[in-house]
Amino acid sequence: MVQHGSDIPIKWNAPASPKDYDKREVMIPMRDGIKLHTVILIHHGAHDQPILLERTPYNASGLVADKPHMRDAVFEADREWVDDGYIIVMQDIRGKYGSEGDYVMSRPSIGPLNPTKTDDTTDAYDTVDWLVKNVAESNHKVGMIGSSYDGWTVTMALLGPHPALKVAAPESPMIDGWLGDDWFHYGAFRQFQLDYITKQTSVKGEGDDVPRDGVDDYQIFLDAGSAGAYAEAHGLKQLAWWNRMSAHPAYDAFWQLQALDKKVAQQPSNVPTMWLQGLWDQEDMYGAVHSWAALKAAGHADNNHLVMGPWYHSQINGVARNLGPLEWNGDTATTFRRDVMIPFFNVYLKDKPTAHPLPPVLIYNPSENHWDAFSDWPGTQTPACARFRDLSQIVGSVLQVAFYLTPIMWLPRSLPANVSVYLLDFNPAYHLLEIVRAPLLGQWPSAMNWGVSAALAVVGWALALFIYGRYKRRIAYWL
Template identity: 30%
Template sequence: MTRLHALLLLLTSLAGGFARAADDDAPAAKYEPREHYTKYEYRVAARDGKKLFTVVYMPKDAGQGGKTYPMLMTRTPYSCGPYGVDNFAVRRLAPSEAFLKAGYIFVCQDVRGRFMSEGTWRTMTPHLDVKRTPQDVDESSDTHDTVQWLLDHVAGNNGKVGLWGISYPGFYAIASVIDSHPAIKAASPQAPIADYYQRDDGYHGGALMLAHNYGFYTGYRPQQTPTVEPRKWHSFDYRDRDAYNYFLKLGNLDAIAASLAGPDGSQPAHNPYFDELVQHDSFDDYWRSRRLPEHLKNIRAAVLTVGGWYDAEDLAGPLSIYRAVEQQNPGVPNRLVMGPWVHGGWMRGIGQQLGAIGFDGKHSEWFQKQLLLPFFEQHLRGAADAKIAEATVFETGTNVWRRYDAWPPRQAKVQSFYLQAGGKLGSSAPTAADAADRYVSDTNRPVPFIAYTALGMPKDYMVGDQRFAATRPDVLVYETEPLEDDLTVAGPVGVELFVASTGTDADFVVKLIDVWPQDAGPEPAQPPRDKAVDVEPPTPAFGGYQQLVRGDPLRARFRHGFDKPEALVPGQVEKLQFELPDLNHSFRRGHRLMIQVQSSWFPLIDRNPQRFVRIRSAKPEDFQVATQTVYRSGAQASRVQLMVVDPARAELPPAK
């Protein structure tokens, strides 16, 4: 080889290397689903003859050379639109782009009575354990019929079906696997509603979740089906910027229900869904028929239930679903994931921050890649064991993921913290006779649930700074000394209050709070703007920050059962026993535990008149001032019970 030939060869090699380097540095081409999928629309007949509108996005090479794909289905009351085979929206059906690239047959169905599906929609369709005629239908039967139709008519499927959905679609996912079609191999109910009355969207402790439900039902109304999505979604005009004043001026729940017509009467006079919610204000047969957990039997599919510790709508649902599946279906793969997320935040955000509180990582992406996709790949495509722990839970406070073989962890031990004199909170019960604290609750001047002006239910209230409430005379405050070591709480929070009231009804709200040291730093980042907020939430200093960790009410008329409303006898001491929803939080060394007790939390929950009347139709004179007494000694020692765990002993070793 001449020296000239060698030089030319070297230059050619270098040029190729530079070209490859340039290609490596160039941004990856944008993935375009339309190039890989074809859209089809069908009307699937259920056993009672009603047609259920079903959209299918099929990989273009399905069936070619024997190539098959699993089906991943979502059933929703929120529309499978845009409608028309030329209008593409497959990204709405795939949990992430990784699912699109992996290749699935994506299926979406409008549930009966919504948008393009025939029939009548019902709040949390009651499950029928026994179906005697073709007219006996529920979500399990509708899904069974749909799956069989898809297997028979959609070519290129591998005979395996997965279900998933968030919120109401999460409810449909888990309701569909009861006595499920044998082709359904995996289901991931995410933020599912389990019991609308018991601590999910509707009621907490017998109190109506007012701000959330009102906001939801301004837009969610009965439809004449079939109907496509409107060309423009209209926002409800509150003609106000402050929900506190807005609801206070309206008065009782009857007036609030009537206001859903809008200030200009542009909507129907009433929303029957909201009316049903308000009318059934105790745990009656209406709600009993819609309680899902006891029906979760004969499940054959693997289940991965997902929730968020800061889900203000459906925090209780995922935990209830997980427990019911675990207890009633021995041997079925059943997994729980709880992360630092708001409602659906694992898909609709990065999971890095809520309000002023940061979580040190992009936890949504981690969940999607390391848990969700491997779960479906294993059960629908036969991929390797995803090695997902029984419970994969994020520990707030320390901002780390924990893996346990049960939830709550088996090693968790109950530790009591008693309300003590001088606003103290400690592990020993006071012994002084007749020790008690009192406050005056004015139901016409209720305690707000946030410190700033907003409409709706801002998501960050669940980590909000409670100093604004601690300074009110109608809020009792108890706190520990600074902790000498970290205290990790994993599980529900038990509450025992001994109370008396001068009224014949009352609410008692208990809040568990993490108090940051006065010298805490650095300053928190400015929280992102919430569209529901009129003004920017204030950015507090972390020194002395009173971070809400958990809170819930109990309406005292339900102290003997949510199906047995009973008046209080003025002055008579009553024991109130209830739970705050689960948490997994580490109170760090140097922090304090705080308990706040109050009798209103407005307008997060509706106002209790403090008189035993039908609340929805209470008259102005029914809303009364009452003195509330909380006892804290001897046999009447009020306390909270925390499930304390040592993560180093309870946690599983990392998955291999």
């Protein structure tokens, strides 16, 4: 048989593989008429199931793969939710990817910095309202989740939540972009964010990094002279967000009015919320902790929980068996999602009690590879077993210090008496070391001498620790 023309057909219609879920792409209308692109995944045969909503600027369609099984079609962090029967919903925020409207980086709440009648609080409300009215397979209950920018959208939803929003989990949310999240870390601008600004705001989809020669960014930024000079030389003055941000290098009203930790305390919701933070988060170390602390200070700790795991930024959404050379007790992210987060959500979305209610504060102890539960944080209480479990290490450390400092204690004896007496009597370390050193040298002081030495050591160390506790910041600064 002779083939005439190309072996490639004009159009190839691949046979559709059977799927165990429905994928629906809809445009959900907002109150101002703008429609937001939304992807909905529902297991075949699902009914009376809760909705897990994530609002993102990172391409909702791109988070879903064309796979026959729903579990394989979703992002890794959503697989346990799929296993538990959840309806998965992802939405492009206003102005990004498939959604209509204008995109504004972390659009401020309606007010002085946003004169329109919509923000991500109203958009989340309208989205939840549409979902519970139009997704027949749902039980009309919604939970929200998201990390980083997506965690910011969760926090914005909490400022004016729809009644159907029953539970939320902002993960490493961007809360205050100057004090400690993303753009500045306590005023120190992070130059590598210039790539992110360009990728995120130069086009509606995903843009490119800043074009530049060379591979050593440190040298490139050094040669530029300043972040401003670098940005101007690489065309960032065309980007509105760079212009707004660079016009406010100080912590002025521009940043303060956008700080969501203050807003959530001023406008507390009744939505049970799990604030998640990675102990090694290199991007957004500030937001979750300070939002929880602000709510606690305002008297709203009852329905707010703080979780800090052994993760870098957004590692909660992947696999977390280790952090570089530090090995944890198994996959701390997957087990946390499965054994802690989903049961917490199920309490409010499925009316399903859990055998292990989430404590007010849950923090992973990296040194001992386990989770510690607290009734408050920071506080005077510690886990019961923690009060004495470090005793052997403390004693060992004191003995090590004593061993290395003992020769120093002999030095005053070679000084004039009127000098050495002050160095010895007012040195708490000397009296403490004498108790250990004297028997080693065959000197057995009387019980009275031991008592005096011990008393002076205790009083001396108590005063030293009191002074350190009061002036530790100044001491740390000078050291």
